[in-house]
Amino acid sequence: MKYEFNTEKEFDIIAIGRACIDLNAKEYNRPMEETMTFTKYVGGSPANIVIGSSKLGLKTGFIGKISDDQHGRFIEQYMKSVGIDTSNLVVDKDGHKTGLTFTEIKSPEECSILMYREEVADLYLASSEVHEDYIKKSKILLVSGTALSKSPSREAVLKAVNLAKKNEVKVIFELDYRPYSWDSSDETAVYYSLVAQQADVVIGTRDEFDVMENIEEGNNEMTISHLFDYSPELIVIKHGVDGSYAYMKSGETYKGQAYRTKVLKTFGAGDSYASAFLYALIRGKDVETALKYGSASASIVVSKHSSSEAMPTIEEIEQLIAKNETISSSPEVNRL
Numbered sequence: 001m002k003y004e005f006n007t008e009k010e011f012d013i014i015a016i017g018r019a020c021i022d023l024n025a026k027e028y029n030r031p032m033e034e035t036m037t038f039t040k041y042v043g044g045s046p047a048n049i050v051i052g053s054s055k056l057g058l059k060t061g062f063i064g065k066i067s068d069d070q071h072g073r074f075i076e077q078y079m080k081s082v083g084i085d086t087s088n089l090v091v092d093k094d095g096h097k098t099g100l101t102f103t104e105i106k107s108p109e110e111c112s113i114l115m116y117r118e119e120v121a122d123l124y125l126a127s128s129e130v131h132e133d134y135i136k137k138s139k140i141l142l143v144s145g146t147a148l149s150k151s152p153s154r155e156a157v158l159k160a161v162n163l164a165k166k167n168e169v170k171v172i173f174e175l176d177y178r179p180y181s182w183d184s185s186d187e188t189a190v191y192y193s194l195v196a197q198q199a200d201v202v203i204g205t206r207d208e209f210d211v212m213e214n215i216e217e218g219n220n221e222m223t224i225s226h227l228f229d230y231s232p233e234l235i236v237i238k239h240g241v242d243g244s245y246a247y248m249k250s251g252e253t254y255k256g257q258a259y260r261t262k263v264l265k266t267f268g269a270g271d272s273y274a275s276a277f278l279y280a281l282i283r284g285k286d287v288e289t290a291l292k293y294g295s296a297s298a299s300i301v302v303s304k305h306s307s308s309e310a311m312p313t314i315e316e317i318e319q320l321i322a323k324n325e326t327i328s329s330s331p332e333v334n335r336l
């Protein structure tokens with residue numbers, strides 16, 4: 001089953017949200033207290049996703065706010081270098097800073113991130129900085145959930161969603177839950193539900209859907225039966241190394257299995273997954289195949305040091321799919 005887009009649009013994906021910096025520990029297998037050196041990469045979930053999609057050949061753009069300093073300029077230069085349109089990347093003039101994410105790689109199973117996000121420029125994106133003329137040019141508006149955590153970014157995102165819906169632009173909502181950014185679980189659930197109900201596609205981990213529903217240990221059937229009463233036509237629920245499920249409003253369900261790899265660290269999986277999953281959908285692959293692209297891309301990125309710089313080429317993804325070494329012993333993709 002394929003997912004249709006308006007093919008007349010100039011851009012494939014325009015993302016809205018944060019573009020930040022990842023500082024990934026160079027010394028692995030030790031706690032961050034003992035890490036002396038870090039490598040700098042562009043980071044921020046929505047930025048990572050468009051970087052991945054852009055490297056795969058999609059035409060992408062980014063709406064966001066960066067700091068007026070060396071870090072902001074590094075982000076803009078890197079985005080340009082991978083082909084992302086930065087014409088709607090706003091430079092903050094009020095002294096707000098770029099968000100930093102330090103990563104700790106204690107072991108392949110024990111990875112964590114430490115976010116420094118006080119007064120970050122990305123959450124100061126204003127609704128007046130979101131433009132209809134730009135959004136309407138894209139097949140997809142990719143929305144990151146973290147951009148809803150504070151005003152004025154929250155209103156900027158809600159405006160962007162409204163403009164997308166007015167202009168036949170598919171709204172893809174990546175839940176991208178970062179507890180650090182939110183004041184309360186009730187608040188998160190309110191804004192997540194608001195946008196999920198308006199989105200065309202919702203992507204998140206099982207835990208993130210629980211956050212949206214403000215419950216513990218929810219289940220996929222309940223999630224989809226609720227959301228399919230609203231706008232979503234496709235819901236993707238990820239279960240880490242156990243794979244992912246795609247549910248269509250029309251009733252089909254598909255399972256994508258994770259691909260075996262030598263894991264270096266686990267972060268970066270979700271962003272690389274989303275970038276290749278969306279690439280495949282836009283290129284007219286069916287949803288089953290798109291799950292394979294997402295899983296293969298994630299498997300490649302978890303074997304490498306970064307999230308953004310490590311985003312694979314299409315050849316790497318297709319070679320991995322052809323090798324077919326999935327983690328479960330059951331058939332690689334089961335039609336349920």
Ligand SMILES: Nc1ncnc2c1ncn2[C@@H]1O[C@H](COP(=O)(O)OP(=O)(O)O)[C@@H](O)[C@H]1O
Pocket residue numbers: 205238239240241242243244257258259260261263266267268269270271273294295296298299302
């Ligand atoms: N250890 C792993 N080895 C190979 N693939 C993985 C591994 N962990 C996750 N993946 C792949 O990445 C996808 C997204 O991972 P997940 O952990 O669910 O998302 P997130 O990074 O957003 O928390 C999974 O569906 C799976 O295909």
Ligand SMILES: O=C(O)C[C@@H](O)[C@H](O)C(=O)COP(=O)(O)O
Pocket residue numbers: 020021022042043044045046048101113266267268269270271272306307308
């Ligand atoms: O999203 C961030 O601000 C941090 C990311 O740049 C970092 O690379 C990361 O944690 C990615 O993990 P994922 O969202 O699970 O793919």
